[in-house]
Amino acid sequence: MIDRVVALGHLGLTVVSSFGRSGRFLAGVLLGVPRPATGFPLLIKQLYGVGVLSLAIVIVSGLFIGMVLGLQGYTILSDYGSEAAIGQMIALTLVRELGPVVTALLFAGRAGSALTAEIGLMKATEQLSSMEMMGVDPLRRVIAPRLWAGFIAMPVLAIIFSAVGIWGGMLVGVDWLGVFEGSFWGNMQSSVDFAEDVMNGVIKSVVFGFVCSWIAVYQGYDCVPTSAGISAATTKTVVYSSLAVLGLDFVLTAIMFGDF
Amino acid sequence: MTQRTTEIIVGLFMIAGLAALLFLALQVSGLSPKPAEDTYRVYANFNDTGGLTPRGRVSMAGVTVGTIESISLDKKTFQARVTMAIHSDIDNIPADSSAVIRTSGLLGEQYIDISVGGDMESLAEGDTFYSTQSAMNLERLIGNFASGR
Numbered sequence: 326m327i328d329r330v331v332a333l334g335h336l337g338l339t340v341v342s343s344f345g346r347s348g349r350f351l352a353g354v355l356l357g358v359p360r361p362a363t364g365f366p367l368l369i370k371q372l373y374g375v376g377v378l379s380l381a382i383v384i385v386s387g388l389f390i391g392m393v394l395g396l397q398g399y400t401i402l403s404d405y406g407s408e409a410a411i412g413q414m415i416a417l418t419l420v421r422e423l424g425p426v427v428t429a430l431l432f433a434g435r436a437g438s439a440l441t442a443e444i445g446l447m448k449a450t451e452q453l454s455s456m457e458m459m460g461v462d463p464l465r466r467v468i469a470p471r472l473w474a475g476f477i478a479m480p481v482l483a484i485i486f487s488a489v490g491i492w493g494g495m496l497v498g499v500d501w502l503g504v505f506e507g508s509f510w511g512n513m514q515s516s517v518d519f520a521e522d523v524m525n526g527v528i529k530s531v532v533f534g535f536v537c538s539w540i541a542v543y544q545g546y547d548c549v550p551t552s553a554g555i556s557a558a559t560t561k562t563v564v565y566s567s568l569a570v571l572g573l574d575f576v577l578t579a580i581m582f583g584d585f
Numbered sequence: 586m587t588q589r590t591t592e593i594i595v596g597l598f599m600i601a602g603l604a605a606l607l608f609l610a611l612q613v614s615g616l617s618p619k620p621a622e623d624t625y626r627v628y629a630n631f632n633d634t635g636g637l638t639p640r641g642r643v644s645m646a647g648v649t650v651g652t653i654e655s656i657s658l659d660k661k662t663f664q665a666r667v668t669m670a671i672h673s674d675i676d677n678i679p680a681d682s683s684a685v686i687r688t689s690g691l692l693g694e695q696y697i698d699i700s701v702g703g704d705m706e707s708l709a710e711g712d713t714f715y716s717t718q719s720a721m722n723l724e725r726l727i728g729n730f731a732s733g734r
Contacts, residue, residue: 366588369588369591369592369595370588370591372595372598373591373594373595373598376595376598377594377595377598380598380601416613420609420613478598480602481598481599481601481602481605482602484602484605484606484609485601485602485605487605487609488605488608488609488613489605491609491613510612513613513615514612514613514614514615515615517613517614517615518614519609519610519614522614523606523609523610523613523614527606
């Protein structure tokens, strides 16, 4: 009995101390601003790895999600004879919700896990500690460019996802199922507001990008430096990022679109 | 891959993002680059505004000619006072026109329709509509019908 209480208390302390370490870690990364001359090329390299290489999966999923929305929306809306409203349905769902959320989930699986594994292996092979020996701060040299790259790439990916998805929805709705093109775009334009809908979606994706890359680099930096530890850290990155994205999405939606 | 190639590819990636944002702004949300139109304010007092909301549209003959700016309660008469912003190029609305609250479709949103009068003078900034017609209240209509009045 006593052992269980002790174990519970130990678990609580572990969780709290890991939050504390991740906060101190984030402060260290953000405050240690790299010099522009050396930092910028590193950032570009990470943007390529995190952003450009994720483009293929984001475009393909965006296209298919837009097409499925078009198909599903058409079957439901045509029951009420209002299939012209398909444009606004696709645009609002993508721009407000699916664009930021699905991109963040894909981003966590595609880029976040890679970041964790890379940094974890650097730690396991003691590259990070040898950097420290040489007087190079690994937080600035290794972690900061990766965190900033995720932070910058995620909104760009989410915007591309939404745009491609709307195009895919138009492909199915207008070109295949024969919804009148004028009312497709007209309904969409009258119901989607740039500041309310598009910009709030962008703000969501900025938050998600920050949270996903923070979790990814922290899990890599904090992992147990063994092969089992790296595998556990990679799993944790994907699970925690997905949960954080879905939970934060509810909170952000309640703040942005809830009427209270 | 050389540093330069990476830079160019990342640059293309950022440009693709900007182009997608531009697409969302212009084609999807219909944001037009021209500045907001000049407007002038007119007022109307209603007994019941029903589900009228600010940013709703004001139309004449089905064409949108302005927007509803605000709806407030006049504390003396207990009527709702609606402020409308009408586009400046529609400057010849006859002064005896009336403002009518209508519903678009059976379940659509409510808007103000201006029924044109025949006066030679026209409404200007700060004027109030002489006659108005409140929102049709379905419950009251059914209640009147049921009680035979």
